[in-house]
Amino acid sequence: MTLxxxxxxxxxxxxxxxxxxxxxxxxxxxxxxAENGNEDAMYNLAECYYSGERTEKDLEKAxxxxxxVAENxxxxxxxxxxxxxxxxxxxxxxxxxxxxxxxxxAENGNExxxxxxxxxxxxxxxxxxxxxxxxxxxxxxQKIMKKSFHWFxxxAENGYEEAMHNLxxxxxxxxxxxxxxxxxxxxxxxxxxxxxxxxxxxxxxxFENKVELCNxxxxxxxxxxxxxxxxSRRFQKDFSKWTSKNEFIDNFIQEAQLNAKNSYxxxxxxxxxxxxxxxxxxxxxxxxxxxxxxxxxxxxxWDFDKQRWNRWKFQMGYEIxxxxxxxxxxxxxxxxxxxxxxxxxxxxxxxxxxxxFGITQDPxxxxxxxxxxxxxxxGRLKVIHESKLTHGDFHDDSDKNEIYGVLxxxxxxxxxxxxxxxxxxxxxxxxxxxxxxxxxxxxxxxxHDFHLGLSICEGERPEIIRNTPKCYVDLMKKCWDSDPENxxxxxxxxxxxxxxxxNIIN
Numbered sequence: 023m024t025l026x027x028x029x030x031x032x033x034x035x036x037x038x039x040x041x042x043x044x045x046x047x048x049x050x051x052x053x054x055x056a057e058n059g060n061e062d063a064m065y066n067l068a069e070c071y072y073s074g075e076r077t078e079k080d081l082e083k084a085x086x087x088x089x090x091v092a093e094n095x096x097x098x099x100x101x102x103x104x105x106x107x108x109x110x111x112x113x114x115x116x117x118x119x120x121x122x123x124x125x126x127x128a129e130n131g132n133e134x135x136x137x138x139x140x141x142x143x144x145x146x147x148x149x150x151x152x153x154x155x156x157x158x159x160x161x162x163x164q165k166i167m168k169k170s171f172h173w174f175x176x177x178a179e180n181g182y183e184e185a186m187h188n189l190x191x192x193x194x195x196x197x198x199x200x201x202x203x204x205x206x207x208x209x210x211x212x213x214x215x216x217x218x219x220x221x222x223x224x225x226x227x228x229f230e231n232k233v234e235l236c237n238x239x240x241x242x243x244x245x246x247x248x249x250x251x252x253x254s255r256r257f258q259k260d261f262s263k264w265t266s267k268n269e270f271i272d273n274f275i276q277e278a279q280l281n282a283k284n285s286y287x288x289x290x291x292x293x294x295x296x297x298x299x300x301x302x303x304x305x306x307x308x309x310x311x312x313x314x315x316x317x318x319x320x321x322x323x324w325d326f327d328k329q330r331w332n333r334w335k336f337q338m339g340y341e342i343x344x345x346x347x348x349x350x351x352x353x354x355x356x357x358x359x360x361x362x363x364x365x366x367x368x369x370x371x372x373x374x375x376x377x378x379f380g381i382t383q384d385p386x387x388x389x390x391x392x393x394x395x396x397x398x399x400x401g402r403l404k405v406i407h408e409s410k411l412t413h414g415d416f417h418d419d420s421d422k423n424e425i426y427g428v429l430x431x432x433x434x435x436x437x438x439x440x441x442x443x444x445x446x447x448x449x450x451x452x453x454x455x456x457x458x459x460x461x462x463x464x465x466x467x468x469x470h471d472f473h474l475g476l477s478i479c480e481g482e483r484p485e486i487i488r489n490t491p492k493c494y495v496d497l498m499k500k501c502w503d504s505d506p507e508n509x510x511x512x513x514x515x516x517x518x519x520x521x522x523x524x525n526i527i528n
Contacts, residue, residue, distance in 0.1 A: 048070075049067070049070050049077045051063075052066050052067040052070065053067060056087060056090075061091055061094055061096065064087045064090050064091045065087070065088075065091045065096065065098075065099060067087050068083075068084045068085075068086075068087035068088045068091065068099070068102075069084075071083040071084035071087065072084035072088075072112075081106075081111050081112035082112045082113070083112075084106075084111075084112050085103070085106050085111065085112030085113050086112075088102050088103050088106065088112075089103055092123065092126075095130070097126075097127050097130035097131055097132040097135070098127075098132065100123050100126045100127035100130065100132065100135070101123070101124070101127040101132045101134055101135045101138075103123045104120045104121075104122075104123035104124040104127060104135065104138070105120075107119040107120035107123060108120040117147055117148035118148045118149070119148075120142075120147075120148050121139075121142050121147065121148030121149045122148075124138050124139045124142060124148075125139055128159065128162075133163065133166050136159055136162050136163045136166065137159070137160070137163040139159045140155075140156045140157075140158075140159035140160040140163060141156075143155040143156035143159065144156035144160075234247065236249035236251075236252055237326045238252045238326070239251060239252055244283055244284075245283060245284035245285075246284065246285075246323075247285075247322070247323035247324075248282075248283070248284045248285060248323065249324075250281075250282065250283055252324070253282065253324060254279070254280045254281075254282075256324065257276075257279035257280060257282075258276075258279075258280065261276060264291045264293075265291070266291050266381060266383065266390075267383075268352075268353055268390075270353060270355045270358055271291070271353060271358065271381055271390070272291075274289070274358055274361075274362065275289045275290065275291055275380065275381065278365065285320070285321055285322040285323065286377075288320070288321050289365065289378065289379070289380045289381075290320075290321070290379065290380035291380060291381060291382070292316070292318075292379070292380045292381070292382040292393060293382065294382050294383060294384060294385055294391075296316060296317045296318050296382075297314045297315065297316060297317070297344070297382065298314065298315045298317055298339065299313075299314055299315045300312050300313075300314040300344065301313050301314070303343075309345050309346055309347050309348055310345075310346040310348070311343060311344070311345060311346075312343070312344040312346060313341070313342075313343060313344070314341075314342055314343075314344050315338060315339035315340065315341060315342070316335075316339055316340045316341075316342050316379070316393065317335065317339045318333050318335055318339075318340075319333040319334040319335030319339060319340035320333060320334055320340065320379055321333055322334055342379065342393050342394065343393075343394050344391050344392070344393060345391065345392040345394060346384065346389055346391050347389055347390050347391065347392065348389065349389070350389045350390045351387075351388035351389060351390070353390055361378065361392060365378050377394060378392065378393070378394050379393040379394065380393050381393065429465075429470040429474060429475065429478075430453055430463065430464040430465040430466075430470065430474070430478075430484070431450045431453045431454075431464070432446075432449075432450070432478070433445070433446040433449035433450065433506070434449075434478055434479045434504055435506055437475045437478060437479050438479060443506055444511075445506035445507070445509045445511075446506070448501050448506075448509040448510060448511075449501060449502055449506075449509065451501055452498050452499075452500075452501030452502035453484070453502070455494070455497070455498045455501065456483075456484045456486070456498060456502075459486070459487055459490050459494070460484075460485075460487045464484040465484060479504075481504055483499075483502055486498070497510070
């Protein structure tokens with residue numbers, strides 16, 4: 023039997039091709055091929071010994087074969103060898119040797135090793151602490167992550183589910199892009215809906231392998247990791263544990279929780295002591311605006327193991343805006359109607375333009391406070407500023423050092439560094455109209471950067487979905503006209519459009 027036939031035999035037994043699938047025999051033939059110098063067989067044999075799949079788990083043998091492959095120049099085996107030395111798996115723990123193999127793997131282009139090597143230099147693990155070298159390897163890792171993010175985004179936009187999942191993880195963990203909770207959830211939901219559409223194409227068994235079931239009631243999730251039936255019951259069970267001391271607010275929040283079809287529709291009564299770093303920012307006629315950190319962060323799913331809500335809070339909490347309502351210790355139902363409109367906008371559009379999380383109360387003056395997120399962090403539009411484009415607030419007296427809103431909602435004249443005018447708001451209104459028809463924020467699948475700014479200035483607008491009423495489309499196009507003078511003013515037409523929009527919301 024030749025070396026080639028030995029290797030083919032192992033794969034046949036592994037895959038069940040032309041023979042009955044028998045993983046024990048696959049291990050036998052991997053061993054034969056490995057002993058004859060076949061590197062693929064060495065690696066596969068190491069994997070079998072490491073995992074204990076169809077053979078007795080033996081970390082020392084796994085280490086032996088990983089080392090053989092690593093010494094032959096395989097960067098993945100080098101990385102695994104570094105982990106073995108770091109954790110003492112199959113060999114004595116040795117941080118210096120772990121560092122050596124991280125370095126070898128990184129020099130051969132292993133992405134994970136590049137980042138881990140930076141950690142070694144930063145923390146002095148297996149080598150002397152060297153922040154300059156740490157920065158060098160972190161920069162290399164960041165470049166690779168940015169490339170990965172770029173290709174994940176391309177594939178996700180073309181409908182590949184795995185890429186959607188990877189893109190969501192990039193946004194959630196800040197891999198190659200700034201952390202962005204809303205985009206993470208958006209891509210997770212797109213992946214879920216893509217999976218859900220398979221029910222028309224595949225049988226139920228295949229579909230249920232693709233889409234998750236609720237661990238409790240065993241029914242299909244209606245949205246990403248969201249079972250309305252079970253979650254409504256969990257919310258209701260906790261109604262007795264909180265109160266705003268205002269009947270209208272309690273009813274508003276409870277109704278939202280009972281009817282939430284996904285995490286984005288959840289409202290909460292938030293204890294004031296769960297807010298930190300509260301800093302004054304601005305004030306209006308009836309309220310003050312503060313920035314703060316929400317220590318818990320918003321709910322996104324249920325943890326069945328720990329029997330509690332999973333929350334987006336990152337390392338330091340979740341950054342939010344507080345709208346403190348002056349003289350609001352006794353809110354009426356009429357006053358809450360405005361926020362019900364905001365909430366309905368949020369429900370039906372999945373808008374990132376403004377998100378309403380819930381309500382709290384200042385224990386010192388008893389004023390009620392609305393928790394929202396409606397600003398982009400400094401630096402997100404750095405490229406635009408460096409390119410002499412600007413990102414203005416919707417108010418003409420805004421602080422130019424702060425960045426508000428989202429690039430796709432900005433009128434072209436603002437991007438050209440022209441003064442804010444009332445017609446700029448009309449343009450923003452057209453973007454909201456567009457989002458209500460599609461359920462997706464405008465230019466959601468494009469990078470919010472210099473190139474998008476230029477495209478908007480050159481006349482690019484969001485795609486209009488089919489079957490949108492002609493009267494609605496006509497108004498929307500007038501509102502997003504490149505020439506501010508051609509946009510409607512605050513007259514009957516604009517108000518008719520607003521009425522139409524509110525009918526859609528309601």
